Amino acid sequence: MTELERPPSHAAWAAIRGAIDLHVHVGPDVIPRRVDDIDLAREFQRHKLDGFVIKSHYVPTAVQAATVNRVVPEVHVAGAITLNHSVGGLNPAALEVAARLGARLVWMPTVDAANEWTGRRPDSPAPAWGAFHERLMARPNYPPPISLLDAGGRLTGATEECLEVAAAYDMVLATGHVGRDEIFALAWRAREAKVTSVLVTHAEFPSVNLSPEDQVELVRLGALVEHCYTTAFTGKTTWDRVFAGLRATGPEGAVISTDLGQAANPPVADGLADFAERLLAAGFSDDDVRAMAVVNPARLLGVTEPRTAASPSPGG
Numbered sequence: 001m002t003e004l005e006r007p008p009s010h011a012a013w014a015a016i017r018g019a020i021d022l023h024v025h026v027g028p029d030v031i032p033r034r035v036d037d038i039d040l041a042r043e044f045q046r047h048k049l050d051g052f053v054i055k056s057h058y059v060p061t062a063v064q065a066a067t068v069n070r071v072v073p074e075v076h077v078a079g080a081i082t083l084n085h086s087v088g089g090l091n092p093a094a095l096e097v098a099a100r101l102g103a104r105l106v107w108m109p110t111v112d113a114a115n116e117w118t119g120r121r122p123d124s125p126a127p128a129w130g131a132f133h134e135r136l137m138a139r140p141n142y143p144p145p146i147s148l149l150d151a152g153g154r155l156t157g158a159t160e161e162c163l164e165v166a167a168a169y170d171m172v173l174a175t176g177h178v179g180r181d182e183i184f185a186l187a188w189r190a191r192e193a194k195v196t197s198v199l200v201t202h203a204e205f206p207s208v209n210l211s212p213e214d215q216v217e218l219v220r221l222g223a224l225v226e227h228c229y230t231t232a233f234t235g236k237t238t239w240d241r242v243f244a245g246l247r248a249t250g251p252e253g254a255v256i257s258t259d260l261g262q263a264a265n266p267p268v269a270d271g272l273a274d275f276a277e278r279l280l281a282a283g284f285s286d287d288d289v290r291a292m293a294v295v296n297p298a299r300l301l302g303v304t305e306p307r308t309a310a311s312p313s314p315g316g
Contacts, residue, residue: 051076
């Protein structure tokens with residue numbers, strides 16, 4: 001397991017106190033994870049972080065989140081669903097069931113997104129799920145990769161149905177690993193479909209790779225743009241590129257999260273604090289970091305009452 005070269009400072013921990021990480025991968029999962037869901041909740045409680053969203057590429061996590069909330073009620077844990085082939089792809093029935101169980105986020109396709117397999121740079125580091133998913137795709141009759149757009153460049157009927165369900169249950173619509181044209185089509189249509197919250201996920205991820213100008217335009221359309229710690233930490237992009245996007249949109253249009261939980265990467269809470277450390281060193285203020293780590297994620301999830309104490313924890 002990889003650890004940070006130096007522990008985050010007290011100032012970094014203070015800047016993210018009360019944070020909600022919208023993007024973590026925990027066990028149990030189909031590939032090894034560094035930490036399980038309950039232990040991560042306890043880790044967040046120790047560091048006075050307010051919560052996280054459990055992301056799986058393969059299974060809905062609302063029931064898992066409900067269990068963690070029962071065991072560690074001091075931390076707000078939310079469930080989600082990702083519309084890959086393991087749940088039937090762009091499947092409005094699976095989405096509605098997940099929503100009824102309490103899922104707060106719906107990710108558009110990730111590992112099964114057509115863009116993920118055509119838009120990734122050949123020299124990009126392999127994702128943690130790559131080997132497992134290649135085995136799945138090698139199975140006879142595995143369905144083809146998913147595009148949100150039809151041959152005419154319009155959103156497919158199945159995509160439209162999923163937007164209707166997301167709007168009906170006031171879910172956060174996250175863009176997953178779909179491509180630029182799909183993201184813009186979603187952002188435009190989401191407003192018309194009365195989807196109140198759109199999150200453009202890991203803008204610098206190699207298969208997504210949105211320019212600062214794209215990010216500004218998406219914020220103008222009402223979306224928030226997510227920037228993930230792992231994308232730069234693992235060399236899939238540069239920290240300067242992350243900072244450029246954040247400066248372009250301003251903190252009011254952005255969210256920072258970790259996308260951590262992989263067995264080879266640092267602890268989730270440490271990664272979020274290290275992200276804050278790097279932002280502070282790059283000239284972002286405490287208020288900027290708080291907006292992106294605490295205020296904007298809480299607004300997306302509709303969290304109005306912090307669950308963690310306001311006082312700092314011993315040692316950060």
